[in-house]
Amino acid sequence: MYGSARYRREPIGTHPPLDSPAYASTSKRAPRCAPVRIEQSLSEITGPRPCVTVAPAEADLTRWAGDAAMGERIIVAGRVLDEDGRAIAHTLIEIWQANAAGRYRHDHDRHDAPLDPHFSGVGRTIAGANGAYRFMTIKPGAYPWGNHHNAWRPQHIHLSVFGPALATRLVTQMYFPGDPLLALDPIFNSVPDGAARARLVAAFDPELTEPGHALGYRFDIVLRGRAATPAVG
Amino acid sequence: MAPARLTPSQTVGPFFGPALVRSELEQMVDAETRGARIAITGRIFDGDGAAVPDAMVEVWQANAEGRYDHPEDRQEKLLDPHFHGFGRFGTDQHGRFRIVTIKPGAVPGPRMTLQAPHLNLSIFARGLLNRVVTRIYFPGEPLNQTDAALNAVPADRRATLIAAIDSAGASDSYRFDIFLQGDRETVFFDI
Numbered sequence: 001m002y003g004s005a006r007y008r009r010e011p012i013g014t015h016p017p018l019d020s021p022a023y024a025s026t027s028k029r030a031p032r033c034a035p036v037r038i039e040q041s042l043s044e045i046t047g048p049r050p051c052v053t054v055a056p057a058e059a060d061l062t063r064w065a066g067d068a069a070m071g072e073r074i075i076v077a078g079r080v081l082d083e084d085g086r087a088i089a090h091t092l093i094e095i096w097q098a099n100a101a102g103r104y105r106h107d108h109d110r111h112d113a114p115l116d117p118h119f120s121g122v123g124r125t126i127a128g129a130n131g132a133y134r135f136m137t138i139k140p141g142a143y144p145w146g147n148h149h150n151a152w153r154p155q156h157i158h159l160s161v162f163g164p165a166l167a168t169r170l171v172t173q174m175y176f177p178g179d180p181l182l183a184l185d186p187i188f189n190s191v192p193d194g195a196a197r198a199r200l201v202a203a204f205d206p207e208l209t210e211p212g213h214a215l216g217y218r219f220d221i222v223l224r225g226r227a228a229t230p231a232v233g
Numbered sequence: 234m235a236p237a238r239l240t241p242s243q244t245v246g247p248f249f250g251p252a253l254v255r256s257e258l259e260q261m262v263d264a265e266t267r268g269a270r271i272a273i274t275g276r277i278f279d280g281d282g283a284a285v286p287d288a289m290v291e292v293w294q295a296n297a298e299g300r301y302d303h304p305e306d307r308q309e310k311l312l313d314p315h316f317h318g319f320g321r322f323g324t325d326q327h328g329r330f331r332i333v334t335i336k337p338g339a340v341p342g343p344r345m346t347l348q349a350p351h352l353n354l355s356i357f358a359r360g361l362l363n364r365v366v367t368r369i370y371f372p373g374e375p376l377n378q379t380d381a382a383l384n385a386v387p388a389d390r391r392a393t394l395i396a397a398i399d400s401a402g403a404s405d406s407y408r409f410d411i412f413l414q415g416d417r418e419t420v421f422f423d424i
């Protein structure tokens with residue numbers, strides 16, 4: 001026997017269609033067949049809770065290899081919630097990003113911008129009992145990519161979140177308010193619904209901002225909620 | 234509690250490796266894990282048959298008894314303190330991944346059925362704006378005949394979900410290639 005949790009079907013228009021022609025790499029990688037819909041079973045309503053020990057310092061990307069990273073310090077904080085606004089406690093959040101110059105610490109990043117010897121661009125934390133999380137990092141730079149002529153990714157931070165079940169697993173990107181590149185970015189604009197797209201943009205938050213130290217951006221992460229009534233099973 | 238609206242998915246992009254692919258997350262078993270050791274190797278291919286070198290496979294599976302290490306699994310089967318069921322594997326330059334784990338037991342399915350032993354997979358890659366979800370089943374399992382998810386798949390596509398015994402390896406070695414697109418496109422599930 002298993003419990004009553006079933007997760008709501010995801011609303012149409014929130015997640016990008018896998019086949020999004022403006023993002024060229026989807027053309028050979030997006031499956032052509034529609035996914036086969038299955039009833040959620042124990043396999044989907046359970047899910048991984050990686051047993052990793054995360055040091056508090058992993059939520060601070062502003063120092064690495066013994067010294068301070070270059071660039072504008074920022075705070076990125078928010079809560080992990082479900083669609084009913086319930087806190088999702090103690091879930092692992094992993095982030096990665098380019099440095100202030102728009103360069104990733106990755107062998108395959110060929111962008112002609114300097115690496116920062118004191119910035120790894122990698123962080124993780126575990127949300128609190130109330131779903132709250134907080135990173136201190138550097139505002140990432142925009143960077144060019146080969147999708148089309150003169151293509152530039154808007155400033156963004158990649159995030160990976162587990163939530164309580166296989167059904168809630170989410171990888172996404174957080175953007176910054178007022179970035180003129182957002183209107184031109186095929187990845188951001190792959191989200192069909194404008195209101196859903198807007199939820200990928202963090203909000204500048206004076207409350208989060210630390211005087212004399214760093215601007216604060218609020219970004220809540222909302223994962224699938226449970227179905228109102230369990231499926232008859 | 235005010236209702237909240239779902240956060241959209243975005244691609245994992247090409248540069249996730251240092252953040253997500255970590256050796257500690259590749260170790261699914263230790264010397265004391267109960268169950269039959271298996272190795273599953275495979276490659277991920279795009280619609281041109283080219284290897285996908287910047288993908289990541291996440292495994293979620295039950296233990297050898299058929300119990301998930303998760304509070305929603307309230308079966309009275311034993312938990313194994315040496316097995317938690319999660320593993321994460323990056324693909325190499327040839328699109329190859331290698332999962333070393335134990336063969337899972339059968340877990341309950343819908344309407345009092347029993348599911349055939351399977352691994353749940355989430356696949357992330359540059360060019361995938363959302364993960365795709367599939368399952369690895371095992372050849373010759375009697376429960377494959379009645380498994381609800383397998384039976385939801387058109388008969389002529391079910392073979393894409395069943396691992397092959399790897400003749401080059403030991404009897405506990407399996408092969409499971411993933412075709413994101415094309416004539417042999419793997420079945421992906423909408424969960």
Ligand SMILES: [Fe+2]
Binds near residue numbers: 098153156158248
């Ligand atoms: Fe990026």
